[in-house]
Amino acid sequence: MVKKRLSKEKQGLTVLTPENDFRFKCRQDLDCFTRCCRNITIVLTPYDILRMKNALNILSVEFLANYTVSMIGDAGLPVVLLKMNDNDEKNCPFVTRQGCRIYPDRPWTCRIYPLQPESSKITEKAGKQYYSVMDVPFCLGLDADKSLTLAKWIEEQGVPVYQKMEAPFKTITGNEFLGRNKITNRNIQEMFYMACYDLDRFKRFVLESTFLERFEVEPEVVEKIKEDDVELYYFAMRWLEYGLLGQHVLKVKPDVMGGKK
Numbered sequence: 655m656v657k658k659r660l661s662k663e664k665q666g667l668t669v670l671t672p673e674n675d676f677r678f679k680c681r682q683d684l685d686c687f688t689r690c691c692r693n694i695t696i697v698l699t700p701y702d703i704l705r706m707k708n709a710l711n712i713l714s715v716e717f718l719a720n721y722t723v724s725m726i727g728d729a730g731l732p733v734v735l736l737k738m739n740d741n742d743e744k745n746c747p748f749v750t751r752q753g754c755r756i757y758p759d760r761p762w763t764c765r766i767y768p769l770q771p772e773s774s775k776i777t778e779k780a781g782k783q784y785y786s787v788m789d790v791p792f793c794l795g796l797d798a799d800k801s802l803t804l805a806k807w808i809e810e811q812g813v814p815v816y817q818k819m820e821a822p823f824k825t826i827t828g829n830e831f832l833g834r835n836k837i838t839n840r841n842i843q844e845m846f847y848m849a850c851y852d853l854d855r856f857k858r859f860v861l862e863s864t865f866l867e868r869f870e871v872e873p874e875v876v877e878k879i880k881e882d883d884v885e886l887y888y889f890a891m892r893w894l895e896y897g898l899l900g901q902h903v904l905k906v907k908p909d910v911m912g913g914k915k
């Protein structure tokens with residue numbers, strides 16, 4: 655018999671702080687197993703894409719072409735969504751009968767499920783992230799007897815590294831300048847898309863164009879971005895701070911300033 659689920663209000667869990675707990679246990683033997691991996695909107699962060707394309711051992715350009723759709727968001731910046739299969743179920747391309755085939759590298763949204771971020775001016779000002787439990791009628795995991803705290807769930811699901819990696823991206827997209835000035839220039843939108851989502855192309859842009867002749871980049875950084883996608887991502891964020899927000903985090907070489915190049 656399926657137990658009657660308490661509404662979020664009755665559970666007293668409208669918004670969770672790290673110490674609050676909630677009831678949830680996902681199991682492979684539940685009738686709803688993998689049902690949550692269908693017909694959903696998953697916005698991918700740059701770090702989601704970095705992890706997923708590396709898990710699949712493909713280049714970012716291939717990942718973007720095969721598994722994503724993109725659109726222009728409210729601020730005029732590109733937003734990338736995971737593309738569901740074009741069938742009746744509209745299931746995720748990574749779901750199998752046994753579950754998610756990229757589970758260790760699943761996107762941030764899938765990690766925090768059944769929670770969703772709650773944001774308000776107060777929480778943003780406090781620099782804190784709060785979550786609420788999603789009301790998903792078919793999810794039998796929400797009927798579990800087991801409860802756990804938000805803090806424990808975040809830790810168990812490997813969310814902290816995603817939060818850390820998303821921080822520079824959020825700083826850029828949340829910048830006041832972008833809030834006041836919608837981006838309409840196609841070249842800027844394309845630069846943003848490449849730096850955030852198409853990291854392998856961004857790497858070629860840095861290493862194989864005249865970029866390094868024009869900008870002073872620390873030799874150790876150049877070496878690191880050849881091998882390490884995380885370092886490459888941090889450098890891409892630095893490039894956006896410079897190119898998009900006009901911050902002095904990169905220096906043009908003196909001979910370029912002098913007009914020789």
Ligand code: SF4
Nearest residue numbers: 680686688690793795
């Ligand atoms: S319990 Fe919920 S999260 Fe787990 S498979 Fe079922 S619907 Fe998905």
Ligand code: SF4
Nearest residue numbers: 691746748749754764
């Ligand atoms: S990425 Fe994995 S967990 Fe997320 S919707 Fe797809 S199959 Fe499910």
